[in-house]
Amino acid sequence: MIDPQIRVGIAGLGKMGLVHAGILNGLRGSRVVAAADPSKWARSALGELTGSVEMFTDAEDMIRSAELDAVVIATPVDQHVPMCMACVDKRLPFFVEKPLTTDAGQAEGLVQQLRERRMAHMVGYMTRYVDSFVKGRELVRSGCLGPIQRVTATIYVSQLFRRGKGWRYDKTLSGGGVLLSQGSHLLDLLTWYLGPVARVNGRVQSVYSQEVEDFAHIFLEFSSGVTGWVDSSWSVRFRRMVEITIELQGVDGNLIVTDDTVRLYLERGFGELSPGWNVWNAVDLYRPVEIDIGGPQYTREDAAFLDAVRMERPGDIDMDQAIHVQRIVDAVYTSSAANGAPEEVSA
Amino acid sequence: MTAIEPIDPIIAGHNSFFGVDHLSQTRGAEKAEKFANVENIVGVLRLCDDIGVSAVMMSTHPRAAEVSRVLAAQSELVSRIRIYPLVPYIQKYVRGSNEKGLANLIFDTLGQAPLGQRLALMLKGGKGVMHNDLEQMLRLLLDVELLPFKNLKLGAVFLHDALTDLALGLGLEHILTIYRRHVEETYGVQAGLTTKNLPLLRDRLEAMGWTNPLVMASLNAAGFYVNPSLEQCAETVRRPGLDFVAMSTLASGHLHPDEAYRYLGQFPEIRSVVVGMSRREHLEETVQTLRQHLPWLDNRGREEPCPSEIRE
Numbered sequence: 001m002i003d004p005q006i007r008v009g010i011a012g013l014g015k016m017g018l019v020h021a022g023i024l025n026g027l028r029g030s031r032v033v034a035a036a037d038p039s040k041w042a043r044s045a046l047g048e049l050t051g052s053v054e055m056f057t058d059a060e061d062m063i064r065s066a067e068l069d070a071v072v073i074a075t076p077v078d079q080h081v082p083m084c085m086a087c088v089d090k091r092l093p094f095f096v097e098k099p100l101t102t103d104a105g106q107a108e109g110l111v112q113q114l115r116e117r118r119m120a121h122m123v124g125y126m127t128r129y130v131d132s133f134v135k136g137r138e139l140v141r142s143g144c145l146g147p148i149q150r151v152t153a154t155i156y157v158s159q160l161f162r163r164g165k166g167w168r169y170d171k172t173l174s175g176g177g178v179l180l181s182q183g184s185h186l187l188d189l190l191t192w193y194l195g196p197v198a199r200v201n202g203r204v205q206s207v208y209s210q211e212v213e214d215f216a217h218i219f220l221e222f223s224s225g226v227t228g229w230v231d232s233s234w235s236v237r238f239r240r241m242v243e244i245t246i247e248l249q250g251v252d253g254n255l256i257v258t259d260d261t262v263r264l265y266l267e268r269g270f271g272e273l274s275p276g277w278n279v280w281n282a283v284d285l286y287r288p289v290e291i292d293i294g295g296p297q298y299t300r301e302d303a304a305f306l307d308a309v310r311m312e313r314p315g316d317i318d319m320d321q322a323i324h325v326q327r328i329v330d331a332v333y334t335s336s337a338a339n340g341a342p343e344e345v346s347a
Numbered sequence: 348m349t350a351i352e353p354i355d356p357i358i359a360g361h362n363s364f365f366g367v368d369h370l371s372q373t374r375g376a377e378k379a380e381k382f383a384n385v386e387n388i389v390g391v392l393r394l395c396d397d398i399g400v401s402a403v404m405m406s407t408h409p410r411a412a413e414v415s416r417v418l419a420a421q422s423e424l425v426s427r428i429r430i431y432p433l434v435p436y437i438q439k440y441v442r443g444s445n446e447k448g449l450a451n452l453i454f455d456t457l458g459q460a461p462l463g464q465r466l467a468l469m470l471k472g473g474k475g476v477m478h479n480d481l482e483q484m485l486r487l488l489l490d491v492e493l494l495p496f497k498n499l500k501l502g503a504v505f506l507h508d509a510l511t512d513l514a515l516g517l518g519l520e521h522i523l524t525i526y527r528r529h530v531e532e533t534y535g536v537q538a539g540l541t542t543k544n545l546p547l548l549r550d551r552l553e554a555m556g557w558t559n560p561l562v563m564a565s566l567n568a569a570g571f572y573v574n575p576s577l578e579q580c581a582e583t584v585r586r587p588g589l590d591f592v593a594m595s596t597l598a599s600g601h602l603h604p605d606e607a608y609r610y611l612g613q614f615p616e617i618r619s620v621v622v623g624m625s626r627r628e629h630l631e632e633t634v635q636t637l638r639q640h641l642p643w644l645d646n647r648g649r650e651e652p653c654p655s656e657i658r659e
Contacts, residue, residue, distance in 0.1 A: 022516025026547075032517075045481055049519050283601040288574045292543040293512045296574075 006309055009034040009068040011059035011083055013042040016097050016124075017074035019294045021046075023302045024072065026291040030306055034066040060086045068092060070120075070309050076167040077175050081106050084121070088113050093120035093309045095302075099184045100322040102175025104330050104346070107323055114319045120308040122301075122315030123322035125188040127244065129297035129304070131285035133189055136246065136257035140193045144270040145250025151194065151220075151228030155186040157242040159234040160208050169209050177212030179204060180329050183232035186244055187325045188317070190220070190230070193246070196324055198223045201340045202332030208235055218332050351537055354503050354561070355402035356644035357634060358431055358592070359395045360623040362406075385410070385417045391624055393424060398631050399645075401427045402502050404621060407436040412495040419498040429502035433541065434492040435510070457484065459491050485522065486529045493534070504530045505539040505563055512544055520551050527557075537561045539592065544574050546583045559588055563621070565595035568610040569602060584614050594621040604633045608640035615643055 008030050010021045017037070025032040036056035037043050047055040056062035059079070063071055063086040073083045073096040081101050087094035088110065100123055101107040114121060127133055139145070167173040168181060191197060199221050204213035214235040221227050241259075248255045253266040260282040269275045289299040308315035327345050335343035392403060405411055411432075418425055493504065506526055514522045523540060530538035539561040542548045552560045565572035566580060572595050573580050584591050593614075597607045600623070611617060620637060624630060638644065 018513060018517070022513045025518055026516035026544075046517075049481065049522065050517065052518075281601065283569050283571045283598045286569075286571050288570060288576055290575050291512070291516060291547060292572075292574045293516045294509055 006030040006069045006306055007033045007067060009036070009062050009066050009071045011036050011062065011071060011073045012075035013037040013039070013046060014074060017072070019298055020072045020074060020095070020302060022293040023291060023299050024306075026293065027299070027302065027306070028290070030070075030302075034062050034068060036062040059083055063087055063090060063092060070094065070305070073097060076173045077180075078102050078173045081110055084110050085113070087121075088117070088119070091117070091119055093305075093312075095122045095124060095305045095315075097124040098126075098188070098322070098325075099175065099180050099329070100319070100326050102172075104323055104326040107319075107326065111319050111323050114314070118313060120305075120312055120314065121319060122305045122308055123317045123319065124301060125185060125317050125322070125325075126297050126301045127185045127189055128192060128317060129300035130259060131282070131287060131296075132257055132260055132262050132280070133244075133246075135262045135280055135285055136255060137193055139255055139262070139264055140248065142270070144253065144264070144266060144273055145248060145255055146252030148194065148224075148226045148248055148250045151190065151226060151246065151248050152230075153186055153190060153228070153244070153246040154231045155182055155242065155244045156232070156236045156239045157182065157234050158237055158239045160214060161235060163208055163210065169212055171211040174212060176329060176333065177204070177206070177209055177216075178214055178232050178234040179216035179218075179332060182234060182242060183216055183218075183230065184325050184329060186230060186232065186246075187328050188321070189244070189246065190228075191321070191324060191328075193248075194222050194224060194226055196223045197221070197328050197345050199342050199344050200328060200331045200335055201342050202335040203340050204333065204336045216332065220328075351531065351535065352502075354431075354537060354539075354590075354592070354619055355400075355429060356619050357400045357402065357637065358502070358619060358621045359392070359400050359403040360594070360621045361404045361433075362623065385413055388414055389417055389421060389424070391630075392418070392428060393421075394630060395624070396424060396427060398634055400622070400634060402429045402431060404431045404433055404505070405496070406433045406507075407492045407495060409436070411436075415495045415499055425499065428500070430496050430499045431502045431505060431539075432493060432496055433505045433507055434489065435507060436492075453484075453488070456491055457487055459494070482525050485525055486533075489526065489529055490533070501534055501536045503537040503539050503561060504534060505541050508541040508543050508564075511540045511542045511548065515542070515544060515548055515551060520555055523552070524555065524557075537590075539563055541594075543572055546575065546579045549583050549586075549589060553588075559590050561590040561592070561618075563592035563594050566593040566611065566614070566617075567596050567598040567602060567607060569598040571595060571598035571601065581614070584616055587616065589616065590618050591616060592619040592621060593617050596620060597623060599623075604629075604636045605640075608637050611637075612640035617641060617644075620644065 006029060008024045010017050010032055013035055021032050021035065024030045032053055034054040034056065035046060036059035038057055043055045047053060054066055059075060060083065070093045071087050073080055073094060075083060077099055080096050084094055084096055174181065197220050201219040203217045205215040206212065207214045214233060216232045218230040220230060244259055246257045252268065253264060256263045262280040264273065264278040266273055266275050289296040292299060304316050331343040331345045335341055511523065514520055527538040530536065540548065541563045545562065545564040548562060566584065570577040593611060596611060597604060620641065622633060622637060
């Protein structure tokens with residue numbers, strides 16, 4: 001028997017809202033039936049062009065009144081939690097873009113509600129679906145590196161070289177700068193690889209922005225005892241696209257994972273892995289998808305969410321994982337305000 | 348309308364000029380350094396011209412205007428070379444929408460249009476965005492994207508896969524018809540589409556009544572950037588009625604030219620091939636290998652163009 005298509009509503013028609021709308025409308029298992037955006041321009045453009053999508057000014061209005069099976073929340077960050085709560089109230093499965101919230105405190109009630117009701121939801125840390133990072137985790141979890149000694153990681157892009165316009169640079173709406181907006185992807189990957197973080201020392205720095213940080217430097221200590229550092233900026237030169245590099249050193253080898261390549265050095269063979277260098281490039285790692293709009297990782301992410309909706313359970317990246325990333329970021333801001341003093345990440 | 352000229356059989360790729368490398372961002376940055384001097388780009392184009400490749404893809408990268416200016420000054424070269432713009436430069440929209448939001452970015456881009464056209468749009472825009480205005484706006488955005496190439500000879504225009512595929516996903520294929528009409532009517536060249544979803548695009552275009560669409564997509568034995576499967580894409584290319592341009596044929600340098608072009612040799616339906624220029628010293632050998640395995644390419648280029656139309 002063929003499942004009926006999952007009817008999706010899109011809250012927020014910015015760049016990510018459009019990408020999710022394209023994918024979820026393109027995949028055979030789902031279709032977009034409603035969308036909401038306060039901008040008359042975005043609403044009339046998409047509404048006029050499609051004709052078949054019911055348009056709303058207010059996303060909470062859409063969540064309450066449209067006939068939906070699932071919602072994608074791709075609004076500015078400060079609206080994420082209220083939208084998620086509206087979905088929880090209707091027991092409507094939801095996907096919310098990263099970062100989850102402007103600060104962990106705002107989301108405590110939501111986290112509690114979702115622990116009590118095991119309903120379908122997912123948070124959009126899409127780098128977990130990039131082929132190279134998937135391979136990297138598989139290698140870390142295989143134990144081939146032996147006990148991990150240290151980790152260093154960076155996330156950079158050439159994006160901001162003058163004061164930015166729009167909600168991302170307004171702390172009330174975004175919650176933070178490059179660390180929360182982009183660095184959170186890296187923190188999510190690191191906790192996915194190495195488990196929770198226990199404490200941090202952090203320094204953030206604003207060069208072009210008035211309210212949010214453009215640079216963040218962090219020293220991390222994981223609950224497992226592994227230590228390392230993270231550096232994050234959207235104001236560095238020569239990075240045409242967002243670039244992540246994670247380097248792990250273990251007793252038995254080194255692992256370097258970037259957005260397109262995985263390089264593993266082993267002191268001795270491990271299963272099918274040979275001693276010396278083992279390298280996988282983007283072509284080796286590529287897996288096709290049903291429809292590609294903006295990268296296969298977004299399709300896999302949306303497919304994982306649809307699976308969660310069908311199975312009526314939390315998706316791969318649930319609220320507990322997302323709130324942990326948020327608490328790490330909050331701890332970095334607190335530490336930075338205290339000149340880099342050590343700060344515990346609340347449990 | 349004047350007859351539209353056929354596209355070139357071999358088109359030089361532009362990625363390395365602008366630091367694009369799908370295999371490695373590090374390698375891309377190294378290439379960007381090598382081509383930081385625009386004279387080096389013109390040098391490679393001259394080398395291409397010497398071996399009979401007088402066509403080059405060109406994204407509307409911020410540096411495209413500079414390259415075009417230098418190229419326009421080379422009178423004998425510019426009379427032979429045809430440019431294949433790939434619009435828009437999508438990283439500008441990704442980074443720009445992160446920096447200032449999608450709507451601000453679009454309005455800023457429209458701000459670069461000639462004053463008369465801008466005023467006409469604003470007058471209409473004041474009454475709310477109606478269908479005709481949207482069409483007008485899309486046309487204007489295209490004109491702005493193509494401004495850097497105004498003194499050069501165009502071979503065809505290609506729409507970036509991010510936009511083609513977004514339109515496909517959203518079920519807004521009729522935007523593609525607006526794009527095609529505008530390019531054909533205003534620039535007198537074929538309007539190509541780039542896609543990462545070839546079988547799906549072809550089905551949708553045929554459902555809209557397009558015949559012989561000009562489509563560029565990845566085709567390589569490694570299946571790199573080929574969705575939903577190499578088998579389905581191969582079948583789509585083989586079915587007559589598609590003006591197909593093969594790209595990523597070496598899977599970003601992962602495949603050796605001999606192996607890669609032997610594979611493409613199975614597809615006599617291929618109209619044209621995009622050849623990367625990152626291996627400058629091997630360029631002549633690469634093109635020779637391509638001509639050996641796809642001997643029909645150069646003859647195909649001289650044929651009449653496929654009569655393409657949008658049936659309604």
